[in-house]
Amino acid sequence: MSQVRTRFAPSPTGFIHLGNIRSALYPWAFARANNGVFILRIEDTDEERSSQAAVDVILEGMQWLGLNHDEGPFYQMQRMDRYKEVVRQMLDQGLVYPCYMSSAELDALRERQMAAKEKPRYDGTWRPEPGKTLPPVPAGVKPVLRFKNPQGGSVVWDDKVKGRIEISNDELDDLVIARPAAADSDEIIGTPTYNFCVVVDDMDMGITHVIRGDDHVNNTPRQINILRALGQEPPIYAHLPTVLNEQGEKMSKRHGAKPVTQYRDEGYLADAIVNYLARLGWSHGDDEIFSRAQLIEWFNLDHLGRSASQFDEAKLRWVAQQHMKTAADAMLAGLVRGQFAARGVSLPAALDDGRLAAMCALFKDRCSTTVELADWLGMYVADVIPPAQELAEKLTDAVKPAVAAFARRLADAAWEAPAINQALKDTLAEFKLKMPQLAIPVRLLVCGRAQTPSVDAVLALFERSVVLARLAA
Known part of the structure; x- marks a missing residue:
């Protein structure tokens, strides 16, 4: 097998939380376990919802957790010329065609299909076929560009989590791969769409394994068909079940999920978060507590869980406490200094690194976070008021x-x-x-x-x- 190349490709449209970052941990661990390459790609084509603040949380969160990338970050908005170049090639090869159906016509088509209890889908009005006469091109209308999806047959892949998946091509309509160009432009190609950009990125970056959330399963057959039209074999796919919050809902910012950097600020050790996240959907026997090095040694795609995993704050705190117990005292001393600095507390001059490390050694067994450890050590730093x-x-x-x-x-x-x-x-x-x-x-x-x-x-x-x-x- 060629060198393993994985990627994490978040959209910076909201603050990245633990459910999201698990989709970075697994491809990172798989790349490290196989001496491969881990790539970071920022999928920022949704310009209205993307923000630099969200990008910063992605970069900070990954850096804190030690999920260091080997290539990137690549930003899709900076690769638009490349996407358009591939669209032109596909136009020249007859793999893509302009579609002039308006939004109103599409809506009317969908309504008719739903009234007839049919699946709403584009009907191929503008798809060129031998012997077919296309409607007259409406004046002053810029078309979308659609991919000529294969007709007949199926898209089949062996998903490393879900097993064999087969989707009939007749279930897939011709995907829009580029929006209309500006009205005052001579170009026929507008902004390429997400599903198309992903395919070009995976092709150009030589991705061998796509490990991502199962909300992307519906995109996969379309992406496979485009890849094959471009003469590429698709990568191996592993679609991860959802992470649920403690109420059993999909973990999301709307349902109370915290930015991953908040766990850093709350004093959790990065290795504890990595350990806990790894067990939210993957296992190595009955091992609950393990180091980063053990995760890399053991990680494979064969032991990914098929069921949704549920976040459990009490379990996280227990895992965190086990990591605090074995953490190096000198490292904890540095983190505790940071906690006091964040509180605006100056440490006494006599409190050198050696004494602070000794204090950490004495109290760390009682703590899940360095915030709790700093709370304990407050007695050494400031006057106390007994109850x-x-x-x-x-x-x-x-x-x-x-x-x-x-x-x-x-x-x-x-x-x-x-x-x-x-x-x-x-x-x-x-x-x-x-x-x-x-x-x-x-x-x-x-x-x-x-x-x-x-x-x-x-x-x-x-x-x-x-x-x-x-x-x-």
Whole structure:
């Protein structure tokens, strides 16, 4: 087989969400798994709805997720001359013809067909055939250009997800491949249409595998027929089932889907999103948690699911938590610095990368995102305010002398977890207390919350002066 060449071809008509970006992940993973080429193509022919802001989210989202492309991005609007060149070739070869049927005539035709309980479709009025007399060309009307779809027979392909698909050519009418040219133009070719541009792009870019959403299944037989008319064999197709939201509706911006970059801003690790997305329609045995390298090693088209997958926020958070647990502490420290910067919080000068990484190591098991991790580490960065009622319940008159004694021991102890732990034990023994009776009020005073990892490990990462000041308060 020739080198694998895949593509992701989004339309920048809305912010790209997780359901969309899965259609980038699979062709990217397949190309990487086969030492192939992954191409990014922006299908921006819908000029009214396309926006640069949507393009930016596509590029930012893919960069954040590490779905790096090898070629592109190519923009269809910058390739119009090439599309028109191919249309001219097809006109010269008799594969395309001008159609002067007006919109009103088309509407009337459809109404007649529907009244007769027939499938609405263009009836070939302007299709040239041997011995056929065409209607007179109306004055001052610019035609659309239609592709002469084969008559009789079927279009057949073995879809890597849906299996064998066969569509009768008699079900397909002659597709418009170019809109009318401007009235004041000498050109017969107007703007080429989406379905035609896709075919030329896939042909020119040597695409071997088209992995895309199953909303494109109806386009596929038309695209195959145009490719074959151009002397090309079609690529291998894999049409992915829809991603549903938690309510069971197709995931979309209208139904509450978030731009993929919002997950970055919410502190999810890119590898966690890649892992979660990969499992929304593909599997490797029972493996739920895997690295990017494992995904590339395992990925193929044989284990794509045939049923729609449903997004589950709780499952995403669980996957994210597993990735947080194994993430490199130094990497997390850099991301947490970014979270504090986004909040306008300046970190103390004493909080160097080593200490910040150690803090991340201590707290990351409790977190799904770096936003949550930054929330935990806030106690090291700014003053805390213990919950008044909880503090009143736990810091009783009987416990206050023990807290003061613990503070005195800390003032002289070596500033490391084992020595802090010993000071804690000595204080418990002196006042005949159980661990929670002292540890909880200490946590409340120093950390602002009753639950934390081991008290000695948490306190050792503070500056001694901060701990003593908060206990004294």
